[in-house]
Amino acid sequence: MKKEKSEFKEIFIKYIEDKGMRHTKQRELIVDSFFSAGRHITSEELFNIVKKKNPEIGYATVQRNLNLLCESGLAEEIKIGKQKTRYEQKYGSKHHDHLICVKCGRLIEVNDEKIEKLQDKLARANNFIPIKHKLEIYGICGNCK
Amino acid sequence: MKKEKSEFKEIFIKYIEDKGMRHTKQRELIVDSFFSAGRHITSEELFNIVKKKNPEIGYATVQRNLNLLCESGLAEEIKIGKQKTRYEQKYGSKHHDHLICVKCGRLIEVNDEKIEKLQDKLARANNFIPIKHKLEIYGICGNCK
DNA sequence: ATATTATTGATAATAAAAATCAATATCATT
């Protein structure tokens, strides 16, 4: 019974190797934990998860590897208001926007193809080549109404 | 010849008074400078402008009053990437979104009524009451192409 | 096995914004 390697891991390993970097136990643990954790995690939360599995691991290493995940395109920073930066998984999920509850802070992922198209049109109408975008809608979620 | 008071000033004064706060020379200078400055200014930039007119003024006072402007709804923080927070004038301009050039950092203000409507619809379809939103489109501006 | 060098973990440095606090300025009341 062969143990399948998740695709995000292959992508990450390729990224690491292409840059002449090395594969380490810490790296593997951090990346695995990141992808099996919630979709919007802080470095501190990830550190706490990782520490349980390997108490030797340092905060700096978690931060560094989260940064690496961002550079590789597998993760992305989300900064909302004064909150700590959260890291979002970018693998295995297509682009989406966020509804952000101003009461409980919940993040809801949404997508609307029509909006995407109009955004592209809007950019081009301004002689602007769009690369990516971020849409955040703040309001009150169903739970908090 | 009566000197007209700008409306943003009236709004600000009302906000200050309603909270039992006081009117000061520093406050007035900072608020005036903010509204006659560029539309997307950092606290440091504003401090430098203000310092020329009154060298006694401290950085902390500028920061504090920018925060007050935000609380009053007359200004809003814009945080882009690792850049310093910029403060945008919210008075006398209707809601708009931003095209952000990833090369030169230029901010272009845009608006699309159709997108606005679809955003509202999208939120409500998710049992979510929208209050405000932020749309940032990153790409390459006309100058940088 | 060995040499090279990337990574780690602990800690220090950095940077932006917020908090602190004594001195001062504002403003309602007299």
Next chain:
DNA sequence: AATGATATTGATTTTTATTATCAATAATAT
């Protein structure tokens, strides 16, 4: 106009999140 209560200021310190530093260690090629 003088007084008193207290909000504001300016200088400084603290806080908080992230990045940089560096000696020790570990990963990889030879």
